[in-house]
Structures are given as C-alpha cells and as structure tokens.
Amino acid sequence: MIRRFFRHLIESLKSLKRNGWMTIAAVSSVMITLSLVAIFASVIANTIKLSDDIQNSVRVVVYMRKDIQDQSEQIEKDGQMVSNENYHKVYDALTAMKHVDKADFSSKEDQYNKLIKTAGNNWKIFDGDANPLYDAYYVEATAPKYVKQVSADAKKIEGVSEVKDGGVDTQRLFALGTFIRNWGLIGVGLLIFIAVFLISNTIRITIISRSREIKIMRLVGAKNGYIRAPFLLEGAWIGLLGALVPSILVFYVYNLVYTSMSNNLADQNLFLYSPHLLIPTMVGGLFGLGILIGAIGSSISMRRFLKI
Structure with a gap:
C-alpha cells in the first residue's frame, strides 16, 4: 500500500515535469485564483473585525x-x-x-x-x-x-x-456590520467555488491531452483507482505549488498594510488582526485549500470527461 502510494507520488511528479507548459498553466490558474481569495479573505476578515470593534464600542x-x-x-x-x-x-x-x-x-x-x-x-x-x-x-x-x-x-x-x-446611525451601523459579515462569507465561498471550477477546467485540458495514455493503461487492465491516483496527486501538487506565491504575497503585503494602518486605527480604539495571528492562519489555509481544490478539480475532470 505504502509502496504503491510512493509509486503514484513519483509518477505524479514525473507527469508535472513531462507536461511542462500545461503544468505552468494550471499552477498559474491556481496562483491567480488563490491570490484573489487571499486578498478578499484578508480584507473581509479585517472589515468584519473592525465592524465588530465599532459595534462593541457603541x-x-x-x-x-x-x-x-x-x-x-x-x-x-x-x-x-x-x-x-x-x-x-x-x-x-x-x-x-x-x-x-x-x-x-x-x-x-x-x-x-x-x-x-x-x-x-x-x-x-x-x-x-x-x-x-x-x-x-x-x-x-x-x-x-x-x-x-x-x-x-x-x-x-x-x-x-x-x-x-446614536439613534438611527447606530442601527445603520449594526445593519452594515451584519451585511458585511454575511455577504463577505458568501463572497469568499463564491471565490472558492470559482477556483474549483477554473482549476478543474485547467486540469481537464491536461487530462484530455493525455487521454491516449489513459486508454492504454485501461487496455492493459489497470483499475480505475490506479489510473485516478496519479492525477489526484498531480492536482494536489498543482494546488500546493499554486499556493506558494499567494502565501508570500500575504506575508509581505499584510505586514506592510498592518504597519502603515495600525497606529491610525489604534487612536480610534480599532485594531486589525495581528500578523502573528492572521498570516500563519491564512498561509496554512491557502496551502490546505490549494491542495484540496487541486485534488477536487482533478477528480471532477476525471469523472466528468473521461468517464473513468
């Protein structure tokens, strides 16, 4: 079982190298999408926190x-x-x-x-x-x-x-906080859905370009699970590689934004999430999300388009 896993792992790495331009296209798609998710999630998380701080200060x-x-x-x-x-x-x-x-x-x-x-x-x-x-x-x-x-x-x-x-202004503030919280979470969920859709389509092109290879494997008696495993691992690798740049972006950009804004906000008793808290959480989430949606995108493409 373990030997088979490492065999599939090595095969997935070889496939990434063998399909160079398609791999680059898939990784770029993941990278752009996860960058948008990271930026949007960071903004929404801090907007919700600031809204809560303002509400709690009323x-x-x-x-x-x-x-x-x-x-x-x-x-x-x-x-x-x-x-x-x-x-x-x-x-x-x-x-x-x-x-x-x-x-x-x-x-x-x-x-x-x-x-x-x-x-x-x-x-x-x-x-x-x-x-x-x-x-x-x-x-x-x-x-x-x-x-x-x-x-x-x-x-x-x-x-x-x-x-x-505060009268009417207070009620408007509470309504705005609820609006930001609800629609912000919906927005992040929508971006993740779009990420899965884009990545699955990109991986689909990669799989279609190798359909002959898959047919040969089926002709020699390979089971569906054996054929599917390298592609799932390949999708996970694509997601992992695609999360590198967004993670670096979050690290440097968020530290810069936090340093430039924290003093002005502190004067009003408002605070952004600390980089020591948000960055590890965001980076871990990006890598986990990248691996997950890469594997899911690969699974969707295999099932829908190759009928395996």
Missing part, C-alpha cells in the same frame, strides 16, 4: 440633571457639608439594569477637558460653574443588540436628564 451616554451629584458622598448646603441623599442612586440603578456590563462616570470637568483636547483651545471660554456640560455615565451593554433596550430603560431612571445612543 455606548449609551446617560446625562444627569444639574441638581444631581451622583458621585459625591457629601454636598454643600446652606454653607455646610451634609450627606448626599442622591449618592450613587443613578449609578446603582444603571448597574442593576438587565444587559448592562458596566457604567463609567465622566464629570462635566472631564468632558470639558476632552472637548478642549479634541476641538482646541478656542473652546476655553468656560470656567468653573460656567461649564455648561453635564455629568454623565458611559454605559456599555453586554452585547450591541441590547443598546436600544438599555437606552430605553435608562431614560426611566429618576435624575436622568438625557440619554444618547
């Missing part, structure tokens, strides 16, 4: 009334410091709600400083009690789909002045 902003000091245990009243009866009332109500992961407090002073940092010193026109901003809580839901429900429940809490969750 927070409900709960603004409190001016007269509510939720984070102060004591407040000044009539010139004296007294216990604050409203201490943590809003916070406790928020964290007790269903589907709330956490709530982070942001004072009006913190928000004012962020405004200065992002918009510039031209906004330095307020000081102390003149600050028109509100204390707020940034509430994160346990999942993006619960943002609207958390927003609706937060509006019912006493002491809350306004609640913002």
Whole structure:
C-alpha cells in the first residue's frame, strides 16, 4: 500500500515535469485564483473585525440633571457639608439594569477637558460653574443588540436628564456590520467555488491531452483507482505549488498594510488582526485549500470527461 502510494507520488511528479507548459498553466490558474481569495479573505476578515470593534464600542451616554451629584458622598448646603441623599442612586440603578456590563462616570470637568483636547483651545471660554456640560455615565451593554433596550430603560431612571445612543446611525451601523459579515462569507465561498471550477477546467485540458495514455493503461487492465491516483496527486501538487506565491504575497503585503494602518486605527480604539495571528492562519489555509481544490478539480475532470 505504502509502496504503491510512493509509486503514484513519483509518477505524479514525473507527469508535472513531462507536461511542462500545461503544468505552468494550471499552477498559474491556481496562483491567480488563490491570490484573489487571499486578498478578499484578508480584507473581509479585517472589515468584519473592525465592524465588530465599532459595534462593541457603541455606548449609551446617560446625562444627569444639574441638581444631581451622583458621585459625591457629601454636598454643600446652606454653607455646610451634609450627606448626599442622591449618592450613587443613578449609578446603582444603571448597574442593576438587565444587559448592562458596566457604567463609567465622566464629570462635566472631564468632558470639558476632552472637548478642549479634541476641538482646541478656542473652546476655553468656560470656567468653573460656567461649564455648561453635564455629568454623565458611559454605559456599555453586554452585547450591541441590547443598546436600544438599555437606552430605553435608562431614560426611566429618576435624575436622568438625557440619554444618547446614536439613534438611527447606530442601527445603520449594526445593519452594515451584519451585511458585511454575511455577504463577505458568501463572497469568499463564491471565490472558492470559482477556483474549483477554473482549476478543474485547467486540469481537464491536461487530462484530455493525455487521454491516449489513459486508454492504454485501461487496455492493459489497470483499475480505475490506479489510473485516478496519479492525477489526484498531480492536482494536489498543482494546488500546493499554486499556493506558494499567494502565501508570500500575504506575508509581505499584510505586514506592510498592518504597519502603515495600525497606529491610525489604534487612536480610534480599532485594531486589525495581528500578523502573528492572521498570516500563519491564512498561509496554512491557502496551502490546505490549494491542495484540496487541486485534488477536487482533478477528480471532477476525471469523472466528468473521461468517464473513468
């Protein structure tokens, strides 16, 4: 059994060499198709990840009334410091709600400083009690789909002045993320189907050019499995060789793209897949996919066109 396998393996390598130009054509077809699959899959994978990051970063902003000091245990009243009866009332109500992961407090002073940092010193026109901003809580839901429900429940809490969750834009963002995820996977699947179709047709030409050789093998009594095995291995070799260039392309191009884009995205708390994670996965997938579709393409051609 093992001896027969190595015999077929050696025969498949000889066939690749003997059919030089046809082998080059088949390998080129695999190489171009797998390059497209690699590029499209890398783009779709990172687009889905960025979409998920954006969705997960959507927070409900709960603004409190001016007269509510939720984070102060004591407040000044009539010139004296007294216990604050409203201490943590809003916070406790928020964290007790269903589907709330956490709530982070942001004072009006913190928000004012962020405004200065992002918009510039031209906004330095307020000081102390003149600050028109509100204390707020940034509430994160346990999942993006619960943002609207958390927003609706937060509006019912006493002491809350306004609640913002992005409204229509948030729903559009979620819809876009779902669209990219679903159609991206369909697109990758379609490319793989096209790859099998192109490769099977290319290998078909190779097999037809050797139909006389196959007929002779059948006349001398060779079984179908014995005839088919070298062609399956040849298809696998074609897929393996065709995956080399796309793998090198993924390695160099993705490292370049990651280096050039990661810093800008990090400023917005967005991240691409790390090259240490994506490249080995992609390269392994390309070689596995190349071998698989090469063998499948060869099998389809043998069955459909030679009636073996």
